[in-house]
Amino acid sequence: MKISxxxxxxxxxxxxxxxxxxxxxxxxxxxxxxxxxxxxxxVTASVPKGARVEILSKQxxxxxxxxxKSTGWIRLLSVRAGAGGLGGTGVGxxxxxxxxxxxxxxxxxxxxxxxxxxxxxxxxxxxxxELARMEGHNVTAAQARxxxxxxxxxxxxxxxxxxxxxxxxxxxxxxx
Amino acid sequence: xxxxxxxxxxxxxxxxxAAVAFxxxxxxxxxxxxxxxxxxxxxxxxxxxxxxxxxxxxATPPAKQKxxxxxxxxxxxxxxxxxxxxxxxxxxxGNLLGxxxxxxxxxxxxxxxxxxxxxxxxSGRKDITWHFGVLDTEDINAFAAPGGYVFLTKGLYRxxxxxxxxxxxxxxxxxxxxxxxxxxxxxxxxxxxxxGQAAGKKAKDSDPVVQNLIGNGxxxxxxxxxxxxxxxxxxxxxxFAARSGYEPWGLPEVLQDLAGLPDKDSRTSLLYKxxxxxxxxLAALGEAVDGRLDAVGGKDVASRFYRIK
Numbered sequence: 001m002k003i004s005x006x007x008x009x010x011x012x013x014x015x016x017x018x019x020x021x022x023x024x025x026x027x028x029x030x031x032x033x034x035x036x037x038x039x040x041x042x043v044t045a046s047v048p049k050g051a052r053v054e055i056l057s058k059q060x061x062x063x064x065x066x067x068x069k070s071t072g073w074i075r076l077l078s079v080r081a082g083a084g085g086l087g088g089t090g091v092g093x094x095x096x097x098x099x100x101x102x103x104x105x106x107x108x109x110x111x112x113x114x115x116x117x118x119x120x121x122x123x124x125x126x127x128x129x130e131l132a133r134m135e136g137h138n139v140t141a142a143q144a145r146x147x148x149x150x151x152x153x154x155x156x157x158x159x160x161x162x163x164x165x166x167x168x169x170x171x172x173x174x175x176x
Numbered sequence: 177x178x179x180x181x182x183x184x185x186x187x188x189x190x191x192x193x194a195a196v197a198f199x200x201x202x203x204x205x206x207x208x209x210x211x212x213x214x215x216x217x218x219x220x221x222x223x224x225x226x227x228x229x230x231x232x233x234x235a236t237p238p239a240k241q242k243x244x245x246x247x248x249x250x251x252x253x254x255x256x257x258x259x260x261x262x263x264x265x266x267x268x269x270g271n272l273l274g275x276x277x278x279x280x281x282x283x284x285x286x287x288x289x290x291x292x293x294x295x296x297x298x299s300g301r302k303d304i305t306w307h308f309g310v311l312d313t314e315d316i317n318a319f320a321a322p323g324g325y326v327f328l329t330k331g332l333y334r335x336x337x338x339x340x341x342x343x344x345x346x347x348x349x350x351x352x353x354x355x356x357x358x359x360x361x362x363x364x365x366x367x368x369x370x371x372g373q374a375a376g377k378k379a380k381d382s383d384p385v386v387q388n389l390i391g392n393g394x395x396x397x398x399x400x401x402x403x404x405x406x407x408x409x410x411x412x413x414x415x416f417a418a419r420s421g422y423e424p425w426g427l428p429e430v431l432q433d434l435a436g437l438p439d440k441d442s443r444t445s446l447l448y449k450x451x452x453x454x455x456x457x458l459a460a461l462g463e464a465v466d467g468r469l470d471a472v473g474g475k476d477v478a479s480r481f482y483r484i485k
Contacts, residue, residue, distance in 0.1 A: 023436065028459040039467050061425050061469065076428050077462030080455040082436035115315035115443045116276060116329075117398075124275035124393035128380030131270040133278055134309045134325075137285045144293035151339070151477045153421035155298055158472060161411045161464045 025065065025079045026086055027051040033072025037062035045070035050086055053079060256359060258303040258323075264359070265323025267386040269307070271394035272319060272327065279312040279330050279484075287482040291339060292326060292346045298419040301354045308346065316434070317447045319397050320349035322359050331443050334484060335433055339477035343420060344427030347413035355412065357405040358396065362389060400450025407452070407460045414461065414469070423474035424465075431458050 027047045035042040037059045045067065047053070053065040053074075062073045080086075139147075148154070256264065278285065285308075292308035306324040310333055318328040326349040336342050352358065390396050410427065418424040435454040437444060451457070 026455070028455065028462060039470055060423060061428075075462065076425055076432070077458055077465055080435045080458050081432040082455075084435065084439060084453075084455060086455060115331075116313055116317065116446050118395065118446070118449075120275045121272070121398040122392045122395040124271045126267065126270040126382035126387075127274040127277070128270060128382070130273035130277050131266065132380060134269065134273065134285075134307050137282070137289045137309070138305065138307065139286070139289045139293050141293065141297055144290055144297060147290040148294045148421065151475065151480060153294070153475060153477070156419050156421055156472070156474070158415050158418040158424075158469070161415060161468060163411075164407075164460065164463050 023055045023081055024083050025053045025055045025063070025081050026084070027053060027067070027074070028078055028080055028086070031074055031078045033065070033067065033070055033074055035072060037064075037073045041073075044072040047074070055079065055081060255356065255363075256322075261356075261359065262304060262323035263383060264362070264386050264389065265321040265325045267383045268321035268358075268390055268394055268396060269325035269327075270382065271387075271390075272311075272321070272397055273309075275394055276311045276313045276315075276329075279310045281310070281484065284310055284333075284482055284484060288328075288333075288342070288346075291342055292350070295343050295347050295416055295420045295422075296324070296350050298416050299350050299354050301350075304353075306350075314443055315446065316437075316441075316443045318345055318349050320352040320358070321397075322353065322356065324353055326350065326353070330484065332430075336430065336481070337478065338426070338481050340417065340422040340426035340475065341430050342426070342481070343417045343422045344413065344424075345430055347416040347420075348409045348427060349413075350416055351409040351412035352401070352405070355405070355408060357401050357409070361396070361399075361401060398446065398450065403452045403456075407457065407464075410457055410461045411464045414465065418469060418472050418474060421474055423476050424469045424472055426476070428458060428461065431461075 027049055029049050031047050032043045033045040033047060035044050047067045047070075051067055053067045056064045056066060056071070058064070058076065059073075061076045063076050063079055065072065065074050065079065255261075288308045288310055289306075293306050296306040301324070304324040306326065308326045308328075311327050311329045313329050314331040315329050316331040316335065318326075318332055320326050326346060328345055328349075332345065333342070336345070410431075414424050414427050417426055431454040434444065434447075435458065439448075452460075
């Protein structure tokens with residue numbers, strides 16, 4: 001019942017705004033939705049960890065999402081894009097595998113392309129010419145500073161982030 | 177197996193229980209002894225009877241062994257010199273370039289070096305020369321070797337939308353170098369001593385001493401790091417990018433893009449073998465960042481972002 005309504009809602013949203021890129025996402029931790037992309041704005045709803053959302057747009061560190069009947073802004077780092085659910089956290093991968101199929105636009109044709117693998121790296125022989133080429137692209141600190149200032153970039157004082165209090169509980173991706 | 181050893185070594189290093197400390201000291205002691213015997217073969221070693229504190233360099237070694245023991249002790253306990261680190265990094269970088277060459281696009285390579293050096297200037301690491309390169313492969317990945325050798329692939333570069341995203345990717349790799357993640361792995365796995373002289377070696381040649389340390393080819397790049405080292409590089413990298421004046425959301429946006437790719441895409445198989453899933457990285461980074469970067473503005477610098485033709 002409910003499922004059949006979602007594609008209709010998505011279609012309506014797409015029609016309403018050409019720039020909207022409705023994409024599936026999953027909430028990574030219990031969070032609030034805000035009326036504006038700012039934590040000082042009004043809270044419009046709360047969303048639990050694992051909730052499915054539709055990502056409507058983004059602005060800076062914020063995403064505008066729809067969760068059920070609520071729409072609001074949520075922190076970019078509190079959502080993962082894609083159909084994989086909570087992903088590597090060990091929940092929801094089965095659903096993710098199933099829903100990936102229903103989203104063919106995200107599947108990129110990669111037939112015939114083989115990525116780098118362990119064996120390539122293990123067998124690799126030192127290539128001094130390529131290394132010299134790389135080192136030949138060296139730029140000085142003065143050049144880097146000049147390059148930055150041309151785009152209006154200036155050094156900012158930003159404090160270090162604290163280490164998390166609890167150990168990371170997630171599994172490595174390999175074990176999935 | 178390798179991972180278990182690494183974890184064990186980390187556990188040994190972090191516990192201060194007497195028995196554990198003694199065992200760890202014994203490992204160091206044995207290694208020192210081994211090295212000394214190698215270097216002064218005519219003289220029987222005296223280190224066997226010494227308490228672990230001696231081997232750890234807290235007491236003055238006997239006069240005859242002074243130079244070797246000091247040099248070795250310094251290397252074991254305080255890390256490699258910048259020169260040694262660069263020597264290790266060059267060998268790993270040269271091997272990686274043996275597996276996949278640089279993309280032949282000088283404008284791109286120069287652009288990436290400018291962005292990378294600007295971000296590296298905010299990292300606080302000034303005793304090494306930073307080098308950046310784009311590898312000619314559709315694989316989606318990025319690598320860092322000690323001494324400031326940083327790579328990303330053409331496949332990853334093509335997915336980027338602005339300079340802030342490039343800065344975010346490079347900042348993650350720069351953080352691996354400043355936190356010496358790969359050197360710590362090498363140290364834990366081999367307890368290697370001083371590298372010694374690179375006698376008569378030309379810059380373009382392979383370095384057999386370092387090669388012996390790092391295993392086969394560039395396999396160290398395929399082994400990956402502890403997942404907590406990856407989370408740390410995300411945490412440190414996002415701050416380096418923000419300090420450089422970029423909006424901090426470049427790295428998260430790249431992770432979001434990767435999270436949206438199908439899980440079985442062959443271009444990300446090595447990335448996912450050596451890194452936690454992007455969803456886990458976003459979640460861990462979200463815990464660390466929370467509202468702490470709300471007041472940070474920054475630029476995405478989309479207008480001059482170099483597009484590969």
